[in-house]
Amino acid sequence: MPGVPVSRLRLLRGGCPAEELPALAKELKRVRADFKKRPNEVSAPADEGLRADYAALGVPWSAWSEVAREVQRDLQRKRYARWSGADALEFPEGPSAEDLVTVLLFGGVEQVRTHLLRRASLAAGSLEALWCRWLAGEPLEPEALRAFAGAPERLAEPLYTPGIEEVLPLFFVEPDPVRAGQALEVAAARLGASRAQPLLDFLRALLGLWRQDASSEEVGARFDALVAAASPADVTDLIAPAYLYGRYIEALPPHTLMERVGSGLERIAVPARVADVQPVMDALSALEALTALGLGLRVEQRPGDVLLSAQAPEAGGGDEFL
Incomplete structure (x- = not known):
């Protein structure tokens, strides 16, 4: 003491x-x-020792609960609605995509919609721009994502070794289980045992849904596991799985879908006070x-x-x- x-x-x-x-x-x-x-x-990584002590005591801890508190404070003082002063000087182009997605998770869609559309304009032609427009509520047709999936014949090239970034867009187009499955297994072999495992499990379950040998409940469970394993540093990695979940499992407006993800993350909560x-x-x-x-x-x-x-x-x- x-x-x-x-x-x-x-x-x-x-x-x-x-x-x-x-x-x-x-x-x-x-x-x-x-x-x-x-x-x-408890602030990681500075308080890594305290986190270890909490784990030994069986006290839950999650970086997400702290992030949620910080976002709520920012929303209450309308930080994103105003975006002035030091914020505007340090980040003249507006909040980062990571920051915007984090705020969306915890109910700040009204304050960040303008920032999302601005970032979409700045990143025009990129996958990030499409996601920003989708998150801002603009309709997103699967055809808009088709350009990011690459030509089918690329998978036949001997030297082409897709990573998870190249594989994900294959799931945005109309279901092509053979092509997406081949690419997924190549990427999985490259990744080995890694933090990407929950994502691989989710995508495999989605393939099973397309082949009709997996249920929507199984896909939903894999999605929940993927969300639970995510860290605040990887927040933008949640967008594509959330889109796929909304498209194939439960049709919801993008901000509602992201807020549901956020509510699941926030439930991994720490006690509010030391007492x-x-x-x-x-x-x-x-x-x-x-x-x-x-x-x-x-x-x-x-x-x-x-x-x-x-x-x-x-x-x-x-x-x-x-």
Whole structure:
């Protein structure tokens, strides 16, 4: 408990004598009050150690829950509706595509629609431009994506080894299970075991739907698994799968589809405040109960753990071992 004078100077160095317990009790009361108002924030990668500690305690953590909170704050102050001041100076062309998709996930379509159309104009002729128009609500015909799938004969070229970026557009055109399946397996062999596995599983399930040997429920389950495995850094990778889900499984407006994805991500939530982290509060309550006994506190190091007990510290103690 850094910042707690009595605990840092006494408790963690071997114990706390009975005469100092009132001061410790006062400090613990202050800590409890602070925990009730302190947001429970973990920021990766800076707090990687804290994330590991949370995992050991069984406390859920997700970067998405923090991203969602940040987006909601930005939406409340109408950051994207105004886009002025430092934002406009640093990013004169508007928010990045990654930023726009992230805001869409958490309900900001009205504030970012203009930015999406502007980015589509800036990136005219690219797949990103088509996605931006689609996300802004403009109709997107499968034929508009056909140019990005490449000519069928390219797959027959011996030196052509498609990556996942080249394979995905094959799924946007009218279903061609043979061609898409061949390309997918070539790309999968190249990727091996990787973070792309949930995407490969989703695309294979979609092929099964086209061949009528997989159900829409299976495809939906693969889509949910793909979403759950996504990280905020890979947010734009969710667009194409979301489009495919909306086209073949459940027809929804693009922003509604993305908000549904966002609600699934946000559910992987952390407790809002430190006081909501039960293992932390259990430890604090136990320490308060021991302090209230008035006997002093002794800290003993044992193999693999540390024992805190309501006893006077041993004479001559005080070795700092934590």
